[in-house]
Amino acid sequence: MQNSSIERLLKLPERTFFLFGPRGIGKSTWLRQTLPKAAFFDLLDAALYLQLFRNPHDLEALAGDQAAGSWIVLDEIQKVPALLDEVHRLLETRRWRFALCGSSARTLRRGGVNLLGGRALTRFMAPFSQRELGADFDADFSLQWGLLPLVQVDRQYAADLLQAYVHTYIKEEISEEGLVRRLPPFLRFLEVAGLLNGQVVNGQNIARDAAIPRSSVDGYFSILQDTLLGHFLPSYRPQLKVREKARPKFYWFDAGVARAAAGLAYDPPDRLWLGAALETLVYHELRVYNHVYNKHRPIAFYRTPAGAEIDFVIETRKRTASSPPHVACLEIKLAEKWNRGWERPMRALHKVEGIEVERMIGVYTGGRAYHYDGLDVWPLEEFLRRLYEGEVF
Ligand SMILES: Nc1ncnc2c1ncn2[C@@H]1O[C@H](COP(=O)(O)OP(=O)(O)OP(=O)(O)O)[C@@H](O)[C@H]1O
Ligand SMILES: [Mg+2]
Numbered sequence: 001m002q003n004s005s006i007e008r009l010l011k012l013p014e015r016t017f018f019l020f021g022p023r024g025i026g027k028s029t030w031l032r033q034t035l036p037k038a039a040f041f042d043l044l045d046a047a048l049y050l051q052l053f054r055n056p057h058d059l060e061a062l063a064g065d066q067a068a069g070s071w072i073v074l075d076e077i078q079k080v081p082a083l084l085d086e087v088h089r090l091l092e093t094r095r096w097r098f099a100l101c102g103s104s105a106r107t108l109r110r111g112g113v114n115l116l117g118g119r120a121l122t123r124f125m126a127p128f129s130q131r132e133l134g135a136d137f138d139a140d141f142s143l144q145w146g147l148l149p150l151v152q153v154d155r156q157y158a159a160d161l162l163q164a165y166v167h168t169y170i171k172e173e174i175s176e177e178g179l180v181r182r183l184p185p186f187l188r189f190l191e192v193a194g195l196l197n198g199q200v201v202n203g204q205n206i207a208r209d210a211a212i213p214r215s216s217v218d219g220y221f222s223i224l225q226d227t228l229l230g231h232f233l234p235s236y237r238p239q240l241k242v243r244e245k246a247r248p249k250f251y252w253f254d255a256g257v258a259r260a261a262a263g264l265a266y267d268p269p270d271r272l273w274l275g276a277a278l279e280t281l282v283y284h285e286l287r288v289y290n291h292v293y294n295k296h297r298p299i300a301f302y303r304t305p306a307g308a309e310i311d312f313v314i315e316t317r318k319r320t321a322s323s324p325p326h327v328a329c330l331e332i333k334l335a336e337k338w339n340r341g342w343e344r345p346m347r348a349l350h351k352v353e354g355i356e357v358e359r360m361i362g363v364y365t366g367g368r369a370y371h372y373d374g375l376d377v378w379p380l381e382e383f384l385r386r387l388y389e390g391e392v393f
Helices: 025-035 046-054 058-063 082-094 105-112 130-136 139-145 155-176 181-195 201-212 214-226 255-263 271-292 340-351 382-387
Strands: 017-020 039-044 071-076 097-102 121-124 230-235 249-252 301-304 309-317 324-331 356-364 371-374 375-379
Touching: 017 025, 025 039, 025 071, 025 255, 039 046, 039 058, 058 082, 058 181, 058 255, 071 082, 082 097, 097 105, 130 356, 130 371, 139 155, 139 230, 139 255, 139 271, 155 181, 155 255, 181 201, 181 214, 181 249, 181 255, 201 214, 214 230, 230 271, 230 301, 249 255, 249 271, 255 271, 255 371, 271 301, 271 324, 271 382, 309 340, 324 340, 340 375, 356 382, 375 382
Parallel strands: 017 097, 017 121, 039 071, 071 097, 324 356, 356 375
Antiparallel strands: 230 249, 301 309, 309 324, 371 375
16 A cells, blocks of 8 residues: 555544444544544553553543643543543543543443443444545455455455454454353354355354354344444335334445454455455445444345345435435446346335335446436446445435
C-alpha cells in the first residue's frame, strides 16, 4: 500500500462516546490521530492498569488540571469497568469529555456497570471501507483476505496475520474476558461458523457439525455478535401479518477472518467461497455507510415465495398507516458476465403489491455498467462509489 496512514470516515462526536469494534481495526490509531491533544490512558500499560484497577479514583489526579470540555481517552476500558463510575462522576464535576474505547459492550455490561445511563453516544468502527482505501482498494485481494487494517497494511503476510488473529486475538478475547466456560467447544463452533459465512443459520446442523449441545449455539452466536465479529442479516418480511419466522443469515464482519476461522487461511478459496466473500464485503460497506452517514436503515435479505433470493433489501422508508414500505434491492454476483436471469427475484418483488421497490441494482465483478428496464447493473467499484455518493439509499 502506498499510503502509510488512511483517513477514516468516522467523525469525532462532540460529546462523550464509546467506541467499539473488533481487535486490530484501527480504533487506537484513529483516537490518537483524531484527539492528539487529549490525555490518553492506555490500559494495556500494565503499571497504569494496576494503578487504576486498584484506585479508579486516581484517574482525576492523573488527568491533571484540564479545562471543562477537554478530551480524556480511556483505551481498553473493558479492562477496568469500575472506571465508568469515575467517568460518570467526572462528567458532572469536571465537565470533561471522554472517548471510551473497547472491543465490545458485552464485557462492560457483564461487569455490572451501567453504561453511563445514556450520557454517552455509541460509535462503531469496522475494517477499512473501499471509500477509505481509495486507490489502495484492491477488490481481488480484499475478497481473498478481507479488509482488516492489520492485513491491508501488510499484505504479503495476510494468511499468517489472519491465522494469528483468530488464534490469538479471538481466543484471548473470549477466554480472558471469561465469555465462555470452556474454550474447546467454542473453537469447534468458530470453525463451523467460519465455514457457513453468508448462509442461513440452522442451529441443529451447526450443533451436530461442531459436536456441541444445541443449547450452546445461540449463546455462541451472541458472543460473536456482541464482540462485533459477526452480524445476523434478518429475512425481510413485507407482510407484517406473516407469522412464520424465517431464519436469518450470518455474516462475519470480515471475509478474511471468516476464512481463517474456517481453517482455510492456507487453502486457495473456491468460487463458492469467493461469492460469499463478495456478499460479506458488500454487507460490510452497507453497514459502514449506514452508520457513518447516520442512515440507520434496516437491511435484510429476501426469499421469494418461489424460493429464490435477493441478497439485500434495504428499507428506505418504513411502512406507515398511509404508505407502503419503500425498499432498494441488491443482487450480488461474482461473475464476469451479467446473466439477466439473476434479475428475476428483484423484478418479482417489484410486482408485489403493497411494496414500493425504489431501486433494483445488480452488482457484479465484470467491467461494464448496464441499465435494463428500470434496473441498474454496476461493477463492484462503481457500485461502492455510488453508494457513498448517496445514490443507493
Ligand atoms: N488509519 C490507518 N492507516 C493505516 N494503518 C492503520 C490505520 N489504522 C490502523 N492501522 C494498522 O492496523 C493496526 C491496528 O490498529 P490499532 O492498533 O489502531 O487497532 P485497534 O482497533 O486499536 O486494535 P486493538 O483492539 O487490538 O487495540 C495498526 O498497527 C496499523 O498497522
Ligand atoms: Mg487498540
